[in-house]
Amino acid sequence: MAQSTLDSMPGASTGTVVVTEPLNFWGGKRVKPRQEKNAEPVFEPATGRVLCQMVPCGAEEVDEAIQSAYAAYQKWSKMAGMERARVMLEAARIIRERREKIAKLEVINNGKSIIEALVDIDIAWQSIEYYAGLAGTLAGQHIQLPGGAFAYTRREPLGVCVGIGAWNYPFQIASWKSAPALACGNAMVFKPSPMTPVTAVILAEIYKEAGVPDGLFCVVQGGAETGSLLCHHPKVAKVSFTGSVPTGKKVMEMSAKSVKQVTLELGGKSPLIIFKDCELENAVKGALMANFLTQGEVCCNGTRVFVQREIMPQFLEEVVKRTKAIPVGDPLLESTRMGALISKPQLEKVLGFVSQAKKEGARVLCGGDPFVPSDPKLKGGYFMSPCVLDNCRDDMTCVKEEIFGPVMSVLPFDTEEEVIKRANNTTFGLASGVFTRDISRAHRVAENLEAGTCFINNYNISPVEVPFGGYKMSGFGRENGQVTIEYYSQLKTVVVEMGDVESLF
Ligand SMILES: NC(=O)C1=CN([C@@H]2O[C@H](COP(=O)(O)OP(=O)(O)OC[C@H]3O[C@@H](n4cnc5c(N)ncnc54)[C@H](O)[C@@H]3O)[C@@H](O)[C@H]2O)C=CC1
Numbered sequence: 001m002a003q004s005t006l007d008s009m010p011g012a013s014t015g016t017v018v019v020t021e022p023l024n025f026w027g028g029k030r031v032k033p034r035q036e037k038n039a040e041p042v043f044e045p046a047t048g049r050v051l052c053q054m055v056p057c058g059a060e061e062v063d064e065a066i067q068s069a070y071a072a073y074q075k076w077s078k079m080a081g082m083e084r085a086r087v088m089l090e091a092a093r094i095i096r097e098r099r100e101k102i103a104k105l106e107v108i109n110n111g112k113s114i115i116e117a118l119v120d121i122d123i124a125w126q127s128i129e130y131y132a133g134l135a136g137t138l139a140g141q142h143i144q145l146p147g148g149a150f151a152y153t154r155r156e157p158l159g160v161c162v163g164i165g166a167w168n169y170p171f172q173i174a175s176w177k178s179a180p181a182l183a184c185g186n187a188m189v190f191k192p193s194p195m196t197p198v199t200a201v202i203l204a205e206i207y208k209e210a211g212v213p214d215g216l217f218c219v220v221q222g223g224a225e226t227g228s229l230l231c232h233h234p235k236v237a238k239v240s241f242t243g244s245v246p247t248g249k250k251v252m253e254m255s256a257k258s259v260k261q262v263t264l265e266l267g268g269k270s271p272l273i274i275f276k277d278c279e280l281e282n283a284v285k286g287a288l289m290a291n292f293l294t295q296g297e298v299c300c301n302g303t304r305v306f307v308q309r310e311i312m313p314q315f316l317e318e319v320v321k322r323t324k325a326i327p328v329g330d331p332l333l334e335s336t337r338m339g340a341l342i343s344k345p346q347l348e349k350v351l352g353f354v355s356q357a358k359k360e361g362a363r364v365l366c367g368g369d370p371f372v373p374s375d376p377k378l379k380g381g382y383f384m385s386p387c388v389l390d391n392c393r394d395d396m397t398c399v400k401e402e403i404f405g406p407v408m409s410v411l412p413f414d415t416e417e418e419v420i421k422r423a424n425n426t427t428f429g430l431a432s433g434v435f436t437r438d439i440s441r442a443h444r445v446a447e448n449l450e451a452g453t454c455f456i457n458n459y460n461i462s463p464v465e466v467p468f469g470g471y472k473m474s475g476f477g478r479e480n481g482q483v484t485i486e487y488y489s490q491l492k493t494v495v496v497e498m499g500d501v502e503s504l505f
C-alpha cells in the first residue's frame with residue numbers, strides 16, 4: 001500500500017495519478033483519517049485535476065501522533081549518536097535510491113519542474129546525511145572548579161518537536177526540519193501544507209524502513225486548526241515553522257503559552273544589488289535564479305533587483321531575452337524550466353500584483369499573463385508567463401510586498417550608500433545578494449545588508465552545510481549548518497563536588 005504511490009511513478013505522466021492511500025503516519029504506519037467529513041480536495045497544479053483528498057486531523061488524532069512520537073523519543077534519545085547516525089545514513093541512502101520517483105510525485109503535487117524537484121530531493125537526503133554526520137559529534141564541555149570539583153555540560157534533546165511546512169518545498173522542508181531534530185535525539189510530528197500532503201508520508205515510511213523506532217517521525221494532515229492543536233499541545237517542546245509572516249506570528253503566540261521554543265522561517269522581499277562593474281552575464285543569470293525558481297514561490301527570492309543606472313539598458317535587454325526564452329509547460333518534461341503555480345487563488349493573486357503594478361506606473365517588459373500550454377491536458381493548469389517589471393519605485397506594492405510568483409521588479413540606483421539604505425528599507429530580512437568584481441565592495445555590502453544571508457556573485461544556492469534563516473520579520477532560528485544543532489537541543493550543566501559541603505547554615 002505504502003509503496004504503491006511511488007511504485008506507480010516510473011510510468012506516471014501529468015494528469016494520470018490519483019493518490020488514495022492514507023496520508024497520516026504514526027505508530028510506525030499509515031493511519032486512515034477518523035472521519036472523512038472535512039475532506040478537502042488537493043489539486044494537481046499542472047492540470048487542475050483532483051489528485052487526492054486531504055482530511056484534517058482532529059484533537060484525538062493529533063494527541064495519538066504526539067503520544068506515539070513521545071514513546072519513540074524515549075527510545076531514540078537513549079541511543080548513542082553514532083547509532084542514530086547509522087539509521088539516518090540508511091534513510092538518506094533510500095531517498096537517494098528513490099530520488100526520481102519521489103521527485104515525480106513532488107512535481108505532480110506541487111507543479112514545479114522535474115529538473116528542480118530532483119535537486120530538492122537531493123538537498124533533502126544531503127541534509128539527512130549531513131546531520132547524521134553531526135549526530136556522533138554532540139558533546140559537552142568539561143569545566144574545572146577549585147578543590148578538584150568540576151562541572152560538565154551535556155547536550156540533550158528537547159523531546160517531541162513539531163514541524164509545520166509550506167507548500168513550496170514539501171519534501172525538502174520535512175527533511176530540513178527532521179534531520180537536525182532526529183540527529184539530536186528528538187522525535188518529530190510534521191504537518192505538511194494542506195495543499196501538498198503527499199510526500200511527507202513517503203519520508204516517514206523511509207525513516208521507518210531505515211530503522212527508526214515506530215512513532216519517531218509522524219505525519220498529521222491538516223490546515224490552521226490542526227496546526228494550532230500542535231502548537232498548543234502540552235507534550236510538544238518546540239515548533240519549527242515555515243510559511244507566511246502572519247501565520248508565523250500566530251505560531252509564536254500560541255507557543256508562548258506553554259513556553260515552547262520556536263524557529264520561524266518566514267517570507268521575504270530580498271534585494272539583489274547589481275553594480276556596474278559586475279560580470280553582466282553572471283548577474284543576469286543570478287537575477288533569473290533569484291526570481292524564477294519554483295515559479296517564483298520561494299521565500300528567499302531576490303525580487304527587488306537594484307541595477308546601477310549605467311548598465312540598466314544592457315541588463316534589461318539580456319534579462320528580458322532570457323526570461324522570454326524560459327520554457328513554461330508540463331512540469332514532468334525534462335525540457336520544461338517553469339511549471340504551474342500552486343493553486344488557482346495563488347495564480348490570481350500574482351496576476352493581481354502585476355495589474356496593480358501597471359496601475360502604479362510599472363512597465364511590463366515581458367510576461368505577467370496567464371499562460372495556456374498547447375497540450376490539451378494542461379488547459380486547466382495554473383500557469384503564467386514569467387514577468388519582468390521596469391519603471392519600478394520603492395513605494396510600489398510590487399516592490400514592498402511578497403508576491404510569491406514569477407515577477408521580478410527592477411529598480412535603478414546610483415550609489416552604494418543609496419542602494420544599501422533602500423535595500424534595507426523593509427521589514428523583511430531573509431536574504432540578499434550582490435554582484436560586483438570589487439571584492440572590498442562585495443564584503444562591505446554584505447556587512448551592511450540587514451539579512452540572514454548574503455550571496456556574493458550568485459543567488460539561491462543552498463548547500464546543507466550553510467545556515468539559513470532570517471533577520472527582522474523574516475524570522476529567527478536557523479536551518480541547516482552546524483548551528484541548527486543548538487536549536488534542537490538544550491544544555492544541561494552537571495556540577496560535581498569532590499570535597500565536603502561548606503554550609504552557611
Ligand atoms: N516563507 C515561505 O517559504 C513561504 C511563504 N509563504 C507566504 O505565505 C502566503 C500564503 O501561503 P500559505 O501556505 O497560506 O502560508 P501559511 O503561512 O498560511 O501556511 C504555512 C503552514 O502553516 C499552517 N498554518 C496555517 N495557519 C496556522 C495556524 N493558525 N496555526 C498553525 N499552523 C497554521 C498551514 O497549514 C501550513 O502548513 C504565500 O502567498 C507566501 O506569500 C507561503 C509558503 C512558504
Ligand SMILES: C[N+](C)(C)CCCC(=O)O
Binds near residue numbers: 173299460
Ligand atoms: C532551496 N531554496 C534555497 C531555493 C529555497 C529554500 C527556502 C524556501 O523554503 O523557500
